[in-house]
Amino acid sequence: MDGQGGEKLLFLTDEQLRQGIEAMFFAYRGFTSDPDRILDQHGYGRAHHRALHFINRSPGTTVTNLLAILGVTKQSLNRVLRTLIADGLVEGRVGAQDRRERHLHLTAAGVALESQLSDAQQARMRQAYRQAGPEAVAGFRRVLEAMMEPEIRRQYARLAE
Amino acid sequence: MDGQGGEKLLFLTDEQLRQGIEAMFFAYRGFTSDPDRILDQHGYGRAHHRALHFINRSPGTTVTNLLAILGVTKQSLNRVLRTLIADGLVEGRVGAQDRRERHLHLTAAGVALESQLSDAQQARMRQAYRQAGPEAVAGFRRVLEAMMEPEIRRQYARLAE
DNA sequence: CTTGGAAAGTCAACAAGGCTGACATAAACT
């Protein structure tokens, strides 16, 4: 089912794969460049952006949840979270049922910065989507999903619910 | 040409863009995970991989060329290049016409490691391409290209020649 | 033939953001 089942798949030459790899590399740079500039002005880095993004996405999420999504150690995340809380962008509320948990929320200031970052990144994404067309977008999403680790893909799908 | 030319483009909701952003983030993690594991065993990092990749791609390229492609400072690149040369994976040949330039080449050992990294990354890419199908791949590429900085897109196109 | 400037390399210092390991505390569970 592979030898000739891949009628159109014969085009998967070494060179094509290599170009796909390079496209990912260069595109990811573009993808992060706008938020990076904004973060820089505020003295933050990409790690802060990621935390803000996912707290905004799932308000009330716990630290453990966030660790699983971000795939970093708690020490690494804590360093970032500590500064965001100290700067009044994030709030950690003690859990109602389980009081060990901290439920993370953005403050008004946190929402403001997240929006600014999000707007910049979304603007580029929108431009790319428009330029490529709706069918390209569907393909883009399918390939990206197929590229994720299965475990991560599940979390990704859960977020999109 | 934009106001209503986007018949199908009305679907660009905030939520869709957000999912695209998350897909990029998670997919990039998958994209780098296999090479990362191999690099770790050799005591190298992603920066070494990038250097090996582009030297392999454009044998005889100069340090300045590489700097432009990688978008880092020469000090940063030099540190990586120095270890690769010391470890006998890369060779820097003095330029024939302009003897200030170093023309970079992989040694046999360099080619071996690059292949190992490349094979791992290509395997994932191939699997994702097959799973998503040829039309999705075309769309994937179009969106990625539209996401790059224009300057970078030109370099990307030049590489693909 | 001198001099300006480009290409390359090096040293030092610093920061972000990963990591490990060890340990503390509070709360929940058994």
Add this chain to the structure above:
DNA sequence: AGTTTATGTCAGCCTTGTTGACTTTCCAAG
């Protein structure tokens, strides 16, 4: 009462990015 879980924190290390200053080499133009 004892164990497990969630979180936080200290200390230290690594990679990989940065800036700034400086040197060496060497081409090319005056």
